[in-house]
Amino acid sequence: MMKIYYKIWVDCILKAQSKPENLNNWKVFTMVFMSISMALNLVFLLFVFSDLGITEKIFIIPIDIFTGTKIDAFFSFFISYLLPFLTLNYFLIFYKEKYNQLVSKYKYHNGKLFVAYFLSSIGILPLYFICAVMIVKIFQN
Numbered sequence: 001m002m003k004i005y006y007k008i009w010v011d012c013i014l015k016a017q018s019k020p021e022n023l024n025n026w027k028v029f030t031m032v033f034m035s036i037s038m039a040l041n042l043v044f045l046l047f048v049f050s051d052l053g054i055t056e057k058i059f060i061i062p063i064d065i066f067t068g069t070k071i072d073a074f075f076s077f078f079i080s081y082l083l084p085f086l087t088l089n090y091f092l093i094f095y096k097e098k099y100n101q102l103v104s105k106y107k108y109h110n111g112k113l114f115v116a117y118f119l120s121s122i123g124i125l126p127l128y129f130i131c132a133v134m135i136v137k138i139f140q141n
Contacts, residue, residue, distance in 0.1 A: 007106050008117050009034065009093055014103065015111030027094065033114075035089055037121035039081035044124050051132070 016026035063075040
């Protein structure tokens with residue numbers, strides 16, 4: 001499993017580094033996009049577990065600091081789902097520049113592996129909800 005994780009990371013890193021405009025900020029871009037993808041996958045799994053009755057509710061740390069609910073919702077998502085992956089990815093990829101070892105070990109797929117992972121991570125939640133609505137409508141008739 002870690003081999004796939006590292007392959008996707010290497011593909012993401014090398015694709016980001018290949019763009020001249022990312023010269024100084026490729027670490028931030030790769031960290032953000034990979035962590036968001038992983039967080040969305042976790043949310044998807046929690047929805048599936050919830051629908052299967054394995055868990056009763058979706059885990060989220062409630063934040064009620066600001067007057068606006070959208071800001072609180074963002075921080076709740078950030079702390080509950082994004083921050084753990086940012087931390088994990090930092091220690092597995094960037095700590096002591098481990099990415100240098102990984103880049104020399106794994107093959108570059110010209111960004112295709114990362115793009116497939118990122119797009120599937122973004123697309124799986126809406127697809128899941130569409131399928132769930134269709135199934136409910138079918139069984140209501």
